[in-house]
Every structure is written in C-alpha cells, then in structure tokens.
Amino acid sequence: MAWKTPVTAVALTVSGALLLSGCTATAGWWSETFGGDGPPEVTEEFPYVREGRIFQDTGQDNEMTFSITGLERTDEYTVMYYEVTYSDEFSGPNRNLSMAHTLVDPMTGRVYRQFLDEDGLKYGSESPGGDGLYPVHDEVTNEYVRYYPRLPDEVEQVTFIGSGLGAMTGIPVQDVDEERADPEDPNGADHLTLDNPPPRGENLTFANRRPDEDAVADEGWVQSFVDSQIASTTRDGDREIISLHSDVMFAFDSSDLTPEAEEVVRRAATTLTANVDPEDPTITVIGHTDGIGSASYNDALSVDRAETVRDLLAEEIGSGYTLEVEGRGMNEPVAREGGPDDEQARARNRRVEFSYVYNTSSEASEEEAYDEDALGVAQRNVTWPAPYSDDPGSVVASGELDGVRLDVYPLRRDGAYVLGTFALTNTGDEPTIPELGGTDAILAGGPEQFNKGTLGGFQLLEPENGLVRYVAQMDFGEGRYSSFAEEVHLLQPGNTYDLVAVFPAPAADVERLTLRAGPFGEFEEIPVEY
Incomplete structure (x- = not known):
C-alpha cells in the first residue's frame, strides 16, 4: 500500500x-x-x-x-x-x-x-x-x-x-x-x-x-530575540522584555552601578518612552542572578539590583509610569550553566529586565521610533508584506562541510520579519544528517531557548552596530514553543533540499547582513531584498 x-x-x-x-x-x-x-x-x-x-x-x-x-x-x-x-x-x-x-x-x-x-x-x-x-x-x-x-x-x-x-x-x-x-x-x-x-x-x-x-x-505569537553587547530584547506579541546585561550595569557580586550604567539606563529610558503603551504604562523591573551562591542570597541581590535600576530609571523617564520591582534570583536562567562556556552562560543569566506592554498605536512618531539614543535591540522594524514569487533568486554564498553543501539565497523582507532561504545538498555517497545548530551548537553563553531546532543556530549579524538577530520561534502558551525554522533530517545522496528560517527584521535601510551559519561559519554581505 x-x-x-x-x-x-x-x-x-x-x-x-x-x-x-x-x-x-x-x-x-x-x-x-x-x-x-x-x-x-x-x-x-x-x-x-x-x-x-x-x-x-x-x-x-x-x-x-x-x-x-x-x-x-x-x-x-x-x-x-x-x-x-x-x-x-x-x-x-x-x-x-x-x-x-x-x-x-x-x-x-x-x-x-x-x-x-x-x-x-x-x-x-x-x-x-x-x-x-x-x-x-x-x-x-x-x-x-x-x-x-x-x-x-x-x-x-x-x-x-x-x-x-x-x-x-x-x-x-x-x-x-x-x-x-x-x-x-x-x-x-x-x-x-x-x-x-x-x-x-x-x-x-x-x-x-x-x-x-x-x-x-492552537493560537499564539511569534517570539523574537535581538541581542547586543549591552542589552537584548525578547518580543512576544504585544509584550516586550528589554534585558540589560548586569556585567555592564554592576560590579561583580554588587548592586553598585558601574560608570557605564547611567548611560545605558538613559538609553533604555529613551526606548521605553517610545515603546510603552500609554494605556498600560506599567514597567516591571526584574532582577536575575546566575546560579552561584545560595538561593536566598541571590534572591536578595536580584531585588537590590532591580531597585537600583528602578531608582535611576525613575529619574530619567519622568512621570506618567508605574514602576514595579521583582527579584527572581537564579530561578529563570536563559543560558545553560555548568558546560564548557560556563563563564559566558553565567554572564548571560546575570541581567536586569524591563517588562511592559508595547504601544501598538499607529500614532507613535517616527522620530521616537528611530531615536539614535535609544537601544537598537528594541527597535521594531515593519515594512510591507512581500509579494508572491516562486524564484528565490540566485545563490549568493556557498560552503561545504563533511560532504554537505550549503547554498544561501538573498534574505527577503516580509512585514516584521526576514525570510532566510537555504539549500542543503548531500554531495557524498551515503545518507547523512549535518550538525547545523540546536543546543549542541549554541554560541558561548547564547540563550538556549532561541537555539532550538536544526537551523536554530543560524543568526543574522549587523556588523555596523553589532546587533544579532536569532531565528524566531512560536509561543503557544503553557511552555509550548516551536522553532520558526524547518528541521533538517536525513539527507539522501545527491539530493538537494530547500529550507527556510524566519528572523526579526532589521531597519529598512539595512541592505546587507552577515549570516552566522553554525558550523559552516560566517557568510558576509548577504543581501536583504524586498
């Protein structure tokens, strides 16, 4: 049959x-x-x-x-x-x-x-x-x-x-x-x-x-993640979380601010005034620690750090907002500790977050949305939807690893996202499964949640500002997530397979990005087309 x-x-x-x-x-x-x-x-x-x-x-x-x-x-x-x-x-x-x-x-x-x-x-x-x-x-x-x-x-x-x-x-x-x-x-x-x-x-x-x-x-939201050296933003529907890396904000094991902290919070305040929904102007400041030390000590430290940031933010952001504080200690790590990249993972977990409802009103000004003093990781970039095409364009980059060839096509804008199209060809004589990403290929200290799925290890880098865009995922609630990238299975000899991964879009004037393609390495100058 x-x-x-x-x-x-x-x-x-x-x-x-x-x-x-x-x-x-x-x-x-x-x-x-x-x-x-x-x-x-x-x-x-x-x-x-x-x-x-x-x-x-x-x-x-x-x-x-x-x-x-x-x-x-x-x-x-x-x-x-x-x-x-x-x-x-x-x-x-x-x-x-x-x-x-x-x-x-x-x-x-x-x-x-x-x-x-x-x-x-x-x-x-x-x-x-x-x-x-x-x-x-x-x-x-x-x-x-x-x-x-x-x-x-x-x-x-x-x-x-x-x-x-x-x-x-x-x-x-x-x-x-x-x-x-x-x-x-x-x-x-x-x-x-x-x-x-x-x-x-x-x-x-x-x-x-x-x-x-x-x-x-099932109904849910696309969840995206954009990272930089000082902060990252997770976006899930109308909820945003801006995460300030604690090692930029605080001395080790301390709630005392570093010299850079005031500038970082000032930029965060500029972002928040543009992004927070005026109908729900509540900003929750949440402190997190790594897993070193006792739970009680880390709980207290996370609260102290959140309160310090809350006080500085209150000076910068002005009236009209409700600022709340939470300390979650070591309970919500975003990177896996205890592995070969333990130092980077712990640094990723030490963070202070701003959680708020995003302003979806079309009345926000373009000047606020693109303020150069704001945090680039929190900029929303939405263009027109892409028209239909059955042509992915010409291959713009290629690489080969262990008998598998990766061909990269131009990135394509579609609303708030860019679509990455890739082709994998088994050039060998035996079936094979390439190691392209997932939890075994997470960059040092990278957030495990956004590295799931075979193409989850792929990333887009903006060389000029250092922003890194991870493959998006779908959040269906109750802890159920699905990577927004197609899985790679057993490649049969001589066969070519087309795959797609979805990333949060860069600003409209960004025309080229660097693709981090897991073990295939980096490919520079990948065009971003409409």
Missing part, C-alpha cells in the same frame, strides 16, 4: 494594517525607502505552485508539486484548499517531515494552527483509514481541505511556510459567504493500493469533516 500524509505548512498572514516601528507607513515613506508608490496590490491568481524535494520518514524523499488553490475566510473559519502531486514511486507507508500547518500574521506576530480533534487528527479531508495517512499514486493529484481559526478582517494575504519547499509569500485571503461544497463522490478510499490507481486524469478526493464542538486550534 502507498500512503502519504498531506503536506504540512506554516503561514505568515499579512495584515492590511501598515506599521513601521509603531508609526503609520505611508506611500511616501515607501517610495523614499524602496522606490515606487507603495506595496503591490493583492491579486487573486490561484493556484500558487511550488515544486521540490521534501523529507520522508522512510528516506524516500520524493519530488513534490504543492499547489494552494484557495484560502477562503467564512463567517466561522479560514479554509485552505491545496493539492499535492508526487512524481516518483512510493512503497509502504510514508509520512512527510515538514513543519506543522500554521498561519502567522507578520504585522502583529499572531499565529494560528489547524483545528484538531482529541486524537490529534486534522479536520477537513479525512484519512480513509482514520490514522492520518492518505493513499498516493505516481502523477496523481490529491486534493485537501483544512480548517483554521477565522483570520481578522484586516488580514489580506499570507505567507505560507512549511511545505518543505521554502516560503510562499503573497497568498491572498478571499472573503466568501459560504465555503465550497464537499466533494460529490470522494474516491480516496477506493484506491488504497499501488495496483489500484484512479483512472488517468482523475484526482483523489476525500470525505470532508468540519470542526465540531470538540475541535481545538
């Missing part, structure tokens, strides 16, 4: 709201920054098609054609219609290893996943055997339907990621009064074995199951 799961996917929904670091993005700004009169119009040109090779759990990594034939918003759901065609022969049960179906709004960072039942099976096109597997025949197209939560009305187009074929930007969302009719005579269950294909030219279709009262769909 030949079975196949439908292709999984991740999408970035694109909102019609146009934001640029909290300010309204105008056609004039667009023209000055990118040329032209503004973003391209959203056109409905279905289907949107990609072709390439994807990972299978059996190693039968076949060529696939993936086509989005509709993305429709009803009063209840967002319904995605897509088709999958495989050109090579399969044998036995196969599952593809792409990312889970997810929709993400890159303007707000909101993420949505498909409706599932209590057994984890997807609503929409039903598996004939009830086990999540689907029959596949060479050169036969399978038609699928999937259900997501209803996207907000202002979302006009999406970026689709996770088919295993890179990113598909600019997919329009169509508003309809009612969803399409179910297949009249679903035939998937009639052609389960390789020796029983459908008649030539006939697609496989499946019975449709709409979400019921037991259906659940």
Whole structure:
C-alpha cells in the first residue's frame, strides 16, 4: 500500500494594517525607502505552485508539486484548499517531515494552527483509514481541505511556510459567504493500493469533516530575540522584555552601578518612552542572578539590583509610569550553566529586565521610533508584506562541510520579519544528517531557548552596530514553543533540499547582513531584498 500524509505548512498572514516601528507607513515613506508608490496590490491568481524535494520518514524523499488553490475566510473559519502531486514511486507507508500547518500574521506576530480533534487528527479531508495517512499514486493529484481559526478582517494575504519547499509569500485571503461544497463522490478510499490507481486524469478526493464542538486550534505569537553587547530584547506579541546585561550595569557580586550604567539606563529610558503603551504604562523591573551562591542570597541581590535600576530609571523617564520591582534570583536562567562556556552562560543569566506592554498605536512618531539614543535591540522594524514569487533568486554564498553543501539565497523582507532561504545538498555517497545548530551548537553563553531546532543556530549579524538577530520561534502558551525554522533530517545522496528560517527584521535601510551559519561559519554581505 502507498500512503502519504498531506503536506504540512506554516503561514505568515499579512495584515492590511501598515506599521513601521509603531508609526503609520505611508506611500511616501515607501517610495523614499524602496522606490515606487507603495506595496503591490493583492491579486487573486490561484493556484500558487511550488515544486521540490521534501523529507520522508522512510528516506524516500520524493519530488513534490504543492499547489494552494484557495484560502477562503467564512463567517466561522479560514479554509485552505491545496493539492499535492508526487512524481516518483512510493512503497509502504510514508509520512512527510515538514513543519506543522500554521498561519502567522507578520504585522502583529499572531499565529494560528489547524483545528484538531482529541486524537490529534486534522479536520477537513479525512484519512480513509482514520490514522492520518492518505493513499498516493505516481502523477496523481490529491486534493485537501483544512480548517483554521477565522483570520481578522484586516488580514489580506499570507505567507505560507512549511511545505518543505521554502516560503510562499503573497497568498491572498478571499472573503466568501459560504465555503465550497464537499466533494460529490470522494474516491480516496477506493484506491488504497499501488495496483489500484484512479483512472488517468482523475484526482483523489476525500470525505470532508468540519470542526465540531470538540475541535481545538492552537493560537499564539511569534517570539523574537535581538541581542547586543549591552542589552537584548525578547518580543512576544504585544509584550516586550528589554534585558540589560548586569556585567555592564554592576560590579561583580554588587548592586553598585558601574560608570557605564547611567548611560545605558538613559538609553533604555529613551526606548521605553517610545515603546510603552500609554494605556498600560506599567514597567516591571526584574532582577536575575546566575546560579552561584545560595538561593536566598541571590534572591536578595536580584531585588537590590532591580531597585537600583528602578531608582535611576525613575529619574530619567519622568512621570506618567508605574514602576514595579521583582527579584527572581537564579530561578529563570536563559543560558545553560555548568558546560564548557560556563563563564559566558553565567554572564548571560546575570541581567536586569524591563517588562511592559508595547504601544501598538499607529500614532507613535517616527522620530521616537528611530531615536539614535535609544537601544537598537528594541527597535521594531515593519515594512510591507512581500509579494508572491516562486524564484528565490540566485545563490549568493556557498560552503561545504563533511560532504554537505550549503547554498544561501538573498534574505527577503516580509512585514516584521526576514525570510532566510537555504539549500542543503548531500554531495557524498551515503545518507547523512549535518550538525547545523540546536543546543549542541549554541554560541558561548547564547540563550538556549532561541537555539532550538536544526537551523536554530543560524543568526543574522549587523556588523555596523553589532546587533544579532536569532531565528524566531512560536509561543503557544503553557511552555509550548516551536522553532520558526524547518528541521533538517536525513539527507539522501545527491539530493538537494530547500529550507527556510524566519528572523526579526532589521531597519529598512539595512541592505546587507552577515549570516552566522553554525558550523559552516560566517557568510558576509548577504543581501536583504524586498
């Protein structure tokens, strides 16, 4: 029997709201920054098609054609219609290893996943055997339907990621009064074995199951991380945390400020006045320590340091804000201590944070958002959504390591993010899994949370200011995270695989970045395109 799961996917929904670091993005700004009169119009040109090779759990990594034939918003759901065609022969049960179906709004960072039942099976096109597997025949197209939560009305187009074929930007969302009719005579269950294909030219279709009262769909936020020598910013929806590195702020084992501390807090105050939501002007100052010493001692030290920073911030930021203090001691490390980079890890864990709700109002001034005296790590950079293209561009950098070649394509702006597209080719004679990132390849003292996933070790560096942008992740609450980079699995000899990783975007005038590609090293002057 030949079975196949439908292709999984991740999408970035694109909102019609146009934001640029909290300010309204105008056609004039667009023209000055990118040329032209503004973003391209959203056109409905279905289907949107990609072709390439994807990972299978059996190693039968076949060529696939993936086509989005509709993305429709009803009063209840967002319904995605897509088709999958495989050109090579399969044998036995196969599952593809792409990312889970997810929709993400890159303007707000909101993420949505498909409706599932209590057994984890997807609503929409039903598996004939009830086990999540689907029959596949060479050169036969399978038609699928999937259900997501209803996207907000202002979302006009999406970026689709996770088919295993890179990113598909600019997919329009169509508003309809009612969803399409179910297949009249679903035939998937009639052609389960390789020796029983459908008649030539006939697609496989499946019975449709709409979400019921037991259906659940995860929703969450894209979480991003930007780092510098003095501070870092974690962004999760409308919540931001600016972290000041304690070794810049305090002498060792002390709550006394260093000579640099006043300047750092002054820059933080400039950032906070621009970023904090005036409707919720509460800033929580949180102290953290490393794991050396007793818990009680570290709890007290973390409070003392937070109070010292709070007092200095109060002098700089002025009235109109509520400043609260917490000390969390050694309880919330961001880097793993006790390893070969123990010193750097402990330094990363010693920090003072500002936690607050971000001002999403479009009335914030461009001058505030781009104040050169503010902390660069906390600058929000949002441009127009990217139009659809099936061309990743020309390879701009390459490297080879242990029989695996890495090809790097231009980075592409899409809302608040840049999409990194990479190709891996097994140039050897045996299957291999390259060591590209993850917890085993974390840079000294790096935050473990943002190094998960095979491409999680990739980073983007701005050489001029030292800002480092990590691969984003998706936060679904209750401690459930998913790296916003595709996993790398067993590479078959001679095969090439396209992968994508999503990073927080740099400022609009940044045209080139350095790619830190784990064990492949650094690649300079990678262009950032729209």
